[in-house]
Amino acid sequence: MKKIVVAIDGYSSCGKSTIAKQLAQHAGYTYVDTGAMYRAVALYLSQNSMIQEFKDSDDTYQAKLLKENIKLSFLRTKEGQHICLNGKDVESKIRTLEIGNLASQVSAIGAVRRFLVAQQQLMGVKKGVVMDGRDIGTVVFPNAELKLFLTASAEVRAQRRYDELLEKGTQAVYEEVLRDVQDRDYRDTHRQESPLRQAEDAIVIDNSHMSREEQLQKVIELFNQHING
């Protein structure tokens, strides 16, 4: 059967990874969470107290530091895919608000984007991947056969993130989570390097008032149309 690349972009906390994982499972495709890669880079810099120094450095230094110090890989576990930083599973460490924020900051740096985009493009060479992020349909795979752009209101996304944090036993204040969502939206859409934007040929799905089942149904329908069409 013909294999395609599915690019899923959209704002933070709008359920991209959930739908990407579900579709990958349905299709028997590999799922790639590119946000986890930006988060792992942020974690490395944070663990080594290098965020500010890195931001202030020139492009050549940044590119060399990334190449020489950061090896990323994905591990399949019973709980799903985990990202490894230099051979160590750091999945739980990257899923904090703090690392999310730092990831949003370092993802604006050109050297970081080039370093990760090159790896992401390699992962899709053989097709059969569902990749989610901010620039998949515009920069990583501008020729992806199926491009989806997910969106939901900031309030709905903040509520979902807030519920998730409470479920994990993390204390949170809704207003702070909302501010964080809005700040990240602003940074993701206003940065100079590959800002988040909808590819012209992307199909927009606003899931503010959609159940997960309805969304999955719609995405599978779109996927099947591409496979059979």
Ligand code: DC
């Ligand atoms: O999807 P996420 O919240 O795990 O992503 C973390 C940050 O990484 C997010 O603020 C934007 C950035 N990112 C990016 O710039 N490009 C991508 N392809 C994926 C994530």
